[in-house]
Amino acid sequence: MYVDHADYVFQVSYYLGTLFNALLYGIELVIYIASVHMVMRRGAKPMRSQGTRFLLVFSTGLLLLTTIWGAVEASLGRRMWIANPNYSGGSAVYLAKNAPMGYKIAGSAAAVVLNLMTDGLLLYRCYVVWADVRVIILPCFLYLSTVPLGILTLFVNAVRSEPRLWLGGMQPYTLAYTSVAISSNLLVSALICARILFLARHTRAALGDEAAHMYTNAVALVVESALAYAVCGVVYVVFLAVQSPMSVMFASFYVMFTCLASQMIVLRVLMGRAWTQEAVAHSTTRIQFTTAIVVACPSFDATQNSLESRNGHSRVPIDLWTDAELASSDDHGDSIAALF
Structure with missing residues (x-):
C-alpha cells in the first residue's frame, strides 16, 4: 500500500515521540518518588512547612498532567495504528476526523497548564536569584500574554479537524502561543544563567571553590535555568514554523521537558542545593x-x-x-x- 511521504514522516515522528514520552515519563516518575521520599524521610516536621506542602502538591500536579498527556498520545497511537491501520487518506486524516474531542481537549489542556506552571515557577526562581522585582516585569508581561493565547489555542485545536494540522501545517494560534511562551522562557533562562554566573564569581571569592561548587556548577546552571526546556522549545517552534510533520515529535519532547524542568528544580530545592534569597544575599554582601x-x-x-x-x-x-x-x-x- 502506497504511503504518502508526509504521512510516513508524521507516523515515524509520532512513534518516536511516543517512545520518548515513555522514557521521559519514567525519569519524571523517579524524580517525583525521590522528592516525596526525601520529605517523608525527614519526619513530620517538614510536612508542617507551608513551602514543603506546596512543593509536594506542585510536583503531584506536574505528574498528573504529564500522565494525562502521555495517556492521550498513547491512546491516539493505538487508535491510529491498531484499530485503523489502513484508513483511507492516512493516519493524519484519521486523527483529524476521528480523534475524540475529549482526548484533544485533555491533551492540549494538560500541555497548556504544564506550561503555565513551569513558566510561573521559573519566574519566581528568577526573582529569587535577582532579588529585584523590576527584572521580571517584562517576563511577567509575556507570561500573562500566554494565558489568553493558550486558552484560544486549546479551543481552536479542539473544534477544528484539519489533517494539515497533524502534518505540521501552519497553525497561527498554536504558533503565536508557542512563540510567546518560548520567548518568555528564553528570556527568564538567560536572566537566571547570567545571574548565576555573576554570583558564582562572588561566591568563589567569598567562600572558596569547594564551598561555592554546590551552587555554581554546571548542573546548577542547567537545572536552575531550565536550559533543556528552553532548547526543546526553540527546536519545536522552528519545526512548527516551517510546517514540518516532525513537529509532532518535538512537541512531545517540549511537553515532557516542561514537566522535567520543574520537577528537577523542586528536587534541588528539597535537597537544599537551590539558590535561596539568603544564599543570594550572602553572595552579594562583601x-x-x-x-x-x-x-x-x-x-x-x-x-x-x-x-x-x-x-x-x-x-x-x-x-x-x-x-x-x-x-x-x-x-x-x-x-x-x-x-x-
Missing part, C-alpha cells in the same frame, strides 16, 4: 575582615583588655563586619581602623 596580628611584646601589660599576652607575644582580637554594618556605625569603623 565581607571585610582582618586576621589576627601577632607581635612580639614582652613588656606589654597583659591586664589590658585590648591585647592578650601569651609566651611573650600579644594577639589582637578579630572583628568581622559587613558593609551594611560598617556604614551604619561610625564606632565600628573606628574599631576596624584602630587595628592598622
Whole structure:
C-alpha cells in the first residue's frame, strides 16, 4: 500500500515521540518518588512547612498532567495504528476526523497548564536569584500574554479537524502561543544563567571553590535555568514554523521537558542545593575582615583588655563586619581602623 511521504514522516515522528514520552515519563516518575521520599524521610516536621506542602502538591500536579498527556498520545497511537491501520487518506486524516474531542481537549489542556506552571515557577526562581522585582516585569508581561493565547489555542485545536494540522501545517494560534511562551522562557533562562554566573564569581571569592561548587556548577546552571526546556522549545517552534510533520515529535519532547524542568528544580530545592534569597544575599554582601596580628611584646601589660599576652607575644582580637554594618556605625569603623 502506497504511503504518502508526509504521512510516513508524521507516523515515524509520532512513534518516536511516543517512545520518548515513555522514557521521559519514567525519569519524571523517579524524580517525583525521590522528592516525596526525601520529605517523608525527614519526619513530620517538614510536612508542617507551608513551602514543603506546596512543593509536594506542585510536583503531584506536574505528574498528573504529564500522565494525562502521555495517556492521550498513547491512546491516539493505538487508535491510529491498531484499530485503523489502513484508513483511507492516512493516519493524519484519521486523527483529524476521528480523534475524540475529549482526548484533544485533555491533551492540549494538560500541555497548556504544564506550561503555565513551569513558566510561573521559573519566574519566581528568577526573582529569587535577582532579588529585584523590576527584572521580571517584562517576563511577567509575556507570561500573562500566554494565558489568553493558550486558552484560544486549546479551543481552536479542539473544534477544528484539519489533517494539515497533524502534518505540521501552519497553525497561527498554536504558533503565536508557542512563540510567546518560548520567548518568555528564553528570556527568564538567560536572566537566571547570567545571574548565576555573576554570583558564582562572588561566591568563589567569598567562600572558596569547594564551598561555592554546590551552587555554581554546571548542573546548577542547567537545572536552575531550565536550559533543556528552553532548547526543546526553540527546536519545536522552528519545526512548527516551517510546517514540518516532525513537529509532532518535538512537541512531545517540549511537553515532557516542561514537566522535567520543574520537577528537577523542586528536587534541588528539597535537597537544599537551590539558590535561596539568603544564599543570594550572602553572595552579594562583601565581607571585610582582618586576621589576627601577632607581635612580639614582652613588656606589654597583659591586664589590658585590648591585647592578650601569651609566651611573650600579644594577639589582637578579630572583628568581622559587613558593609551594611560598617556604614551604619561610625564606632565600628573606628574599631576596624584602630587595628592598622
